Amino acid sequence: MVVLLFFCAFAKAQEVPASTLLDTETVTAVSDQDPYEPLRPAKAAFYGAVLPGLGQLYNKDYWKLPLVYGALGSSIYAVSFNSNQSERFRTAFKERLAGRIDEFTTVNEDGTTTEIFSDDALLNGQEQFRKRRDLFILVSAGVYILQIVEANVDAHLSQFDVDDELTLGPAIYNDDMGQTMNYGLTINYKF
Structure with a gap:
């Protein structure tokens, strides 16, 4: 009995319908596709750590380079300022404590001085900056x-395969019972 089932299964496995055969033009070889590089993300991160923006250049995203240097440059400028x-x-506060005229003190024509900022304002300004x-x-x-x-x-x-076989799109269906429209998303995968 087991031998008979084995032969039936084997004979069934040997039958290949004509619809499942593929043309040689439609089959792409594995070597024709871009090779998968498992270390590519690590290389990009390493290059970005060595020199900011180099990871984006490695990924061939040249348009991101001005964004990286604009963000880094403006934040470093804010630190410096x-x-x-x-x-x-x-x-100015040290000069004032020493009894000298600082940059925030003006000397009037009659020889008197006017302080633009008080001592507390100088301390507060120093602390805020x-x-x-x-x-920053x-x-x-x-x-x-x-x-x-x-x-x-x-x-x-x-490195992900983003061909048209997998699609995500809106779906609008008419409900015949309630005479309303149903809205949603569909995920389609073509074999």
Whole structure:
């Protein structure tokens, strides 16, 4: 009995319908497709860590390079600006404590001085610019890390097969019973 079932299954497996045969023109060889590189995301992240924007260049996303350098440049400029302003207020406060005329004190024609900022205002200004500087240091570090992560994710996603066999699209169906329209999304996969 088992032998008979084996022969029936074997004979059934040997039958190939004509509709399942493929033409040689429609079959693409594995060597014709882009090779899958498992280390591509790691390389992109490494290049982005070595030099900001290099990971985007490795992924051939040249349009992202001005965005990376614009974000890094503006945040580094903000660090420098706030650091300089904090130092100006700090120097002025030190000069005032030493009894000298600082940049925020004007000398009138009659020899008297007028302070533009009080001592408390100088301390508050120094503290505010220092806090902003520290914040923009964190922003700069965040932009640097973000461009590394973006290069890694982009390299990883660029290896996915995104042909027309898998589609996501809107679906609108008419409900015959209730005379209403039903809306939704459909996922279609073509074999």
